[in-house]
Amino acid sequence: MTHAHLAPAADTLVHIVDDDEGVRQSLAALLLARGYTVHTFTGGATFLSQASLAQPGCVLLDLRMDGMSGLQVFEAMRQQGTVLKTVFLSAHGELASAVAAVKQGAVDWLEKPCDEQTLLAAVSKATHLSQEQAHQMQRRGLLLERWNALSPRQQEVAQLLATGISSKEVARALAQRDPERPIDPRTVDTHRSAIFLKLDIRSSHELGMLVEDLGLSGSPSHPL
Template sequence: MTEPHTSLTDAAHTVPLHVYIVDDDEGVRHSLATLLLAGGHVAQSFASGPDFLAGANLARPGCVLLDLRMDGMSGLQVFEAMRERGTVLKTVFLSAHGELASAVAAVKQGAVDWLEKPCDEATLLAAVQRAATLSQEVATRALQRTQLLERWNSLSPRQQEVARLLATGISSKEAARAMAQRDPERPIDPRTVDTHRSAIFLKLDIRSSHELGMLIQQMG
């Protein structure tokens, strides 16, 4: 496995991307790493799928250039293992002539693109950029959802119950009536709902029931 490198020539002109190269052909790994480094990116190479899965940071945004056909664990098997682990990395498959059907199938399963070897340099760099951008978007959404869940979990069970009702756009009076119907032994006054509303908005850092509805929808 090669150590991460950075290029000083073009670093000022591009945002460095973290790119993993997974290919059992040493010559391919070397040529791809050289191209990526010249583009100002960080390249890290692995000779096999298991080595990559053991040594890569699957939680960090970036791109994986993944050989479709390798001895031992195939590229598709590596890709499936990445999906099972919930990685934010995005994959560009590298395929040899005659592997079109497998490459297309991989794209349908969520890969960003596939390129036939030998790759055109400009096409490869564009695919890497596209994959890394998508990866960053996925990572950002995942972080936002984690932060939303943390704020949501800061609410008491009663506040969460009130929040779900208010998110539908009903008034405090209607929410109080609905809660009383659900649990007649624990009636609630509309003014108490208003108190919960204020606490909910404060904890979730929102200003309206519409924002509350959007937040709950984002959390699924």
Template sequence: MTDSLLPPEPLRVYIVDDDEGVRHSLAALLLAGGHDARPLASGAEFLAQADLDRPGCVLLDLRMDGMSGLQVFEALQQRGTVLKTVFLSAHGEVASAVAAVKQGAVDWLEKPCDEATLLAAVTKAAQLSHALAERTQRHKLLLERWNSLSPRQQEVARVLATGVSSKEAARTLALRNPERPIDPRTVDTHRSAIFLKLDIRSSHELGMLVEDLGLPDGPVRTH
């Protein structure tokens, strides 16, 4: 039996700094460590080229010509990327760097930073980025499954997610909409279809799925 497992992709690390010397030295260090280093001279260039859905790390200079590091970081947050950011700051920019960490950046390093500290920060960012990508992918999958349900199935599913029996669910649905009464046997039919489409086996799993998705009262759509 042949081993079909592919080697893991190297970690992609974007180096966004308007200092050419800094970009080249950091890229050489990261390439030597087996990482996929992508040096970029500006925030605008980075935002135009970066794959925001692929896990990775951004080494982001806090102060640059054009877009500042904070402006680039805010743009990343607005776009919902799975990339994680480590700020590079010069002496005297500590307050801004700490504020950025409080807003969700992984860490900040004062330039020049030593090799071990830099690689540790990149490793931490990589772990957080991969975990976020997995959560994002799971949420997308669950949402696609939920949206495969009909509006009526979604209505029934929300009631069943509370753990009630088919008889109790039928009573609740009838009270909510007297013009559309439903009997327990029909609820059972819906339950089977819901479990099949959502790939679950119990009302407990259904309850966790509804909670994970944070479903509002109305139907949820991916687009």
């Protein structure tokens, strides 16, 4: 599936990081004409200090610049956990570095001078991937917030219910785990109702997917 012909939203960000003024201007003009919001930077240090790395978008990043190299900027972005996706711009003869960058997580690399359609397709792909990752992170943050609103006992019950077992089996498992705190199936049902309400879910299947998404399915005996 290609995103090359999808019109970007007006707030779709593209950062151009290149120490060549001519490259910055020509790329900015092309992308502005296609509806992107464009920010340009003369170097990596300026970009890292001024750009919002938490906002989704694409970075067109020159591999070789004065000061920080493109690879150094890319590594700094990775360490900060940015949702921005990178497309490297390389001069002739920098193939090995460009390929290595893609293996480290860059979306693509393009050799200068860039073909317009190839560039637009790469930018579209990068911005869509970035927006998808930002959405996933936002969703996971919301799920984690809801999970943390459960009491420790509710978390324990939820992790057991997520495996698909019945209230009776949950009660039995909890009694075996802590004989001094027995629990009956009706109390498990009460917990289940509270858990579904707090997590905004309607079934044990949804609960199972949520617990798996949060990476909690492997350790029901150690609730968060």
